[in-house]
Amino acid sequence: MNAAPSQDLTARQALERMLELIRGIHGITDVTPELLQRTMGKDVRRIEEGHFGFGQRLPGNWAFSVERYLLQPHDVPQLELGFDPIPNAEAAAVTACEPDYAAFTSSLEGMGFARHSACGEHGRWLYDAFDKPGIHVEVHPMLARAKDDADAQGTRCVQRVLLR
Template sequence: MHHAASRAPASGRLLSFTAALGMLCIGLPLSAQPSPAAPGQNHLKEKHAMTTSDISASQALQRTLELIRGSRSVADITPETMQGAFGVQVKKVDPQQFGYGQRLPGNWAFSIMRQEVEGAGRMDLNFDPLPGTKAALTDICDPDFAHFTAELESMGFARHSSHGEHNRWIYDAFERPGMRVEVYPEVARADNGDATGPACVKMVLVR
């Protein structure tokens, strides 16, 4: 079994994963008292019945797409719309910082966080191995990068790729009026550098 190390920007990953670790509460899902939905938000609030059960990596990805689909901008992502899309009770730190995190099978953890970064609203979805462990990408690769990003294009986002030094692929960006989504890939590779599976979604930033 081959494992992958993340190539996402260190600053954004550290901020989100630090928050996720604090929210995981030794592996238990977060809980908070539900708040009334704002006008016009019932379509997301009622999307999934509230549950105390953990959600899977696949559900985390699919429900992130639902949240993006139902939002015109990051300002539309509220505790109520996140709670409605994910079917879990989010933890609110303050009106601009809230989210949910839990452990996943296979030594993974995920977090979904809405926060203020450098004065601007941003939502982060992160998958990270639990500290001191190794985790197989196959456990978080349904839907894979291709299928996840195809859904964004179907919502009317224009797509372009971002590359770094030596033309290294960093992420694909998706833009439409009022919203930008960056999807960071991760690919498991053998010792010789060859890919051993499809690209998976490691992190999603919504600005």
């Protein structure tokens, strides 16, 4: 069931609705302002042709945004969901995330996406990519740990989801 437009979402709801959106499309060009608004339950702002989305504050000086835009220089459509601290404000430590990185990426695999890791310099893991015909999804991690326990391993959360 979708929420009425403009009702605040939790981080969990944003991620679950992103999975719902991915499940219902065959490619990034299927994502229209109307589909995004219907799936996410938020009023979508049109910025210019091919560029639309919305953003919302979260507790602890965090925010998330969902934005579809044309990646330059070749006008490749991309959809991005990202969680970021509010600029110029001290963000609270992320202490929990649901669904966590493992649950979110497992859901993508359950939809038939093939998983592979993307690595940077010296083989350092950066993110996991998921592919099936017509859709490429990148899921970027963020480590959540309690502010008072900097030595704790922490939980791996989803920081960013990119669809191309």
